[in-house]
Amino acid sequence: MAMGGNLLVARSAGQTREVPVAPGLAVGGGRPFIIAGLGAVEGREPVLAAARGLRTAGAHALRAGAPGARTFPYRCQRLGEEGLRLLAEAREVTGLPVVTEVMDATELSLLAEYADVLQVGAENMQNYSLLRALGRVSRPVLLTRGPAATVEEWLLAAEYVLAGGNDRVILCEQGIRTFDSYTRTLDLAAALAAKALSHLPVLVDPGRGAGRRELVAPLARAALAAGLDGLVVEVCLEPTNRAGQGGGTSLDLQAFSRLMRDLGLAPAAADPVAACGEMAAGVDLDPVPALAGPAPAAGGEEGLEDLRRAIDGIDTQILELIRRRMELALEVGRLKSRLGLAVYQPLRERALLESLASRALPPLSPALVREVWGALLRHSRELQARVADRGVAQR
Numbered sequence: 001m002a003m004g005g006n007l008l009v010a011r012s013a014g015q016t017r018e019v020p021v022a023p024g025l026a027v028g029g030g031r032p033f034i035i036a037g038l039g040a041v042e043g044r045e046p047v048l049a050a051a052r053g054l055r056t057a058g059a060h061a062l063r064a065g066a067p068g069a070r071t072f073p074y075r076c077q078r079l080g081e082e083g084l085r086l087l088a089e090a091r092e093v094t095g096l097p098v099v100t101e102v103m104d105a106t107e108l109s110l111l112a113e114y115a116d117v118l119q120v121g122a123e124n125m126q127n128y129s130l131l132r133a134l135g136r137v138s139r140p141v142l143l144t145r146g147p148a149a150t151v152e153e154w155l156l157a158a159e160y161v162l163a164g165g166n167d168r169v170i171l172c173e174q175g176i177r178t179f180d181s182y183t184r185t186l187d188l189a190a191a192l193a194a195k196a197l198s199h200l201p202v203l204v205d206p207g208r209g210a211g212r213r214e215l216v217a218p219l220a221r222a223a224l225a226a227g228l229d230g231l232v233v234e235v236c237l238e239p240t241n242r243a244g245q246g247g248g249t250s251l252d253l254q255a256f257s258r259l260m261r262d263l264g265l266a267p268a269a270a271d272p273v274a275a276c277g278e279m280a281a282g283v284d285l286d287p288v289p290a291l292a293g294p295a296p297a298a299g300g301e302e303g304l305e306d307l308r309r310a311i312d313g314i315d316t317q318i319l320e321l322i323r324r325r326m327e328l329a330l331e332v333g334r335l336k337s338r339l340g341l342a343v344y345q346p347l348r349e350r351a352l353l354e355s356l357a358s359r360a361l362p363p364l365s366p367a368l369v370r371e372v373w374g375a376l377l378r379h380s381r382e383l384q385a386r387v388a389d390r391g392v393a394q395r
Contacts, residue, residue, distance in 0.1 A: 008162040009155050015199040019168045021117055021140050022097040024351035027170050028201030031345040033230030037063035044086050051090035057257040058266040063099035084114035105133035112139050122146045125157050135164015142170045147177040151193050171202045175209035184211040186219050201229040207249035217259050225339055264335035333384030343384045349377050
């Protein structure tokens with residue numbers, strides 16, 4: 001199939017694939033974008049605890065269902081506007097953009113008030129009145145492929161949204177219906193074809209696509225190795241007890257954290273389970289470890305020497321932390337080389353710099369933070385580039 005050049009969805013030379021979802025955060029910018037899904041919203045404490053754990057593990061966005069009912073009438077009914085408020089609170093606590101599903105055009109004004117990204121489920125991929133309405137909203141749209149839809153039908157569904165004036169569309173492949181009853185079939189070939197034919201970023205949901213929890217990690221690795229733009233991964237605090245909420249394909253927090261580490265996308269020393277516990281106890285997620293140094297004397301020359309010794313001790317510890325950071329940067333570089341990812345990922349670096357600068361407390365200034373970490377990032381890139389060059393030479 002060849003997409004006509006007159007279609008808005010068709011790929012053209014020099015056209016960007018990035019879709020901004022929040023300030024400093026975009027899908028399709030070269031770094032895999034990970035949406036962690038919670039299924040239904042079922043109460044404040046579970047939502048906030050899970051959101052905090054997911055952010056610690058390295059998720060970039062939080063997906064959960066809030067309005068409307070689920071397909072089966074006796075299973076996990078969602079919490080409507082109350083659920084949306086909880087998701088908005090989770091965003092305030094963690095900084096994670098919120099993704100939620102829209103089932104009907106009548107929900108749009110309410111959802112757009114709370115959500116950062118609106119998802120169209122597989123069953124609504126060809127709901128043309130809904131797609132037209134989404135073309136008139138100022139929110140990114142995550143368009144899921146239907147289980148029996150062709151690539152052309154999927155892209156033409158996206159065309160409805162683009163034609164309405166909304167150019168922020170993200171595609172999601174989550175499997176097709178086949179004759180096999182043991183698994184579903186994740187169609188990576190179709191996802192790659194959609195990416196080749198269009199300018200839209202393409203995500204993959206390996207859990208729904210495979211239908212089995214043990215296949216999530218290998219299919220996630222395959223999707224990113226193939227060059228797709230990210231993942232939607234269902235996570236549940238008690239997946240074995242939530243069969244009606246994607247439990248059969250959901251990962252628990254520890255498994256999700258392992259997957260993020262395996263993909264090279266986890267922050268250093270991520271402990272999502274501890275983060276959940278901290279949330280429940282009201283503990284701050286980002287405690288800054290104290291750097292030890294001798295207690296300075298009250299004043300005079302002796303006090304001056306004490307202060308200098310304290311600074312020397314802190315400098316030594318900072319030097320060790322920087323060394324450890326560069327070791328981790330090298331590991332990231334090796335993984336990028338294996339996955340075929342670019343060393344320089346400007347959106348990721350800008351988001352990191354702005355996040356750190358926004359947390360600068362006096363006497364630190366945001367400008368100083370940007371200068372110092374900018375130098376660290378430049379050196380990290382140089383190390384990673386050397387690793388990437390060696391990897392190419394070896395291949």
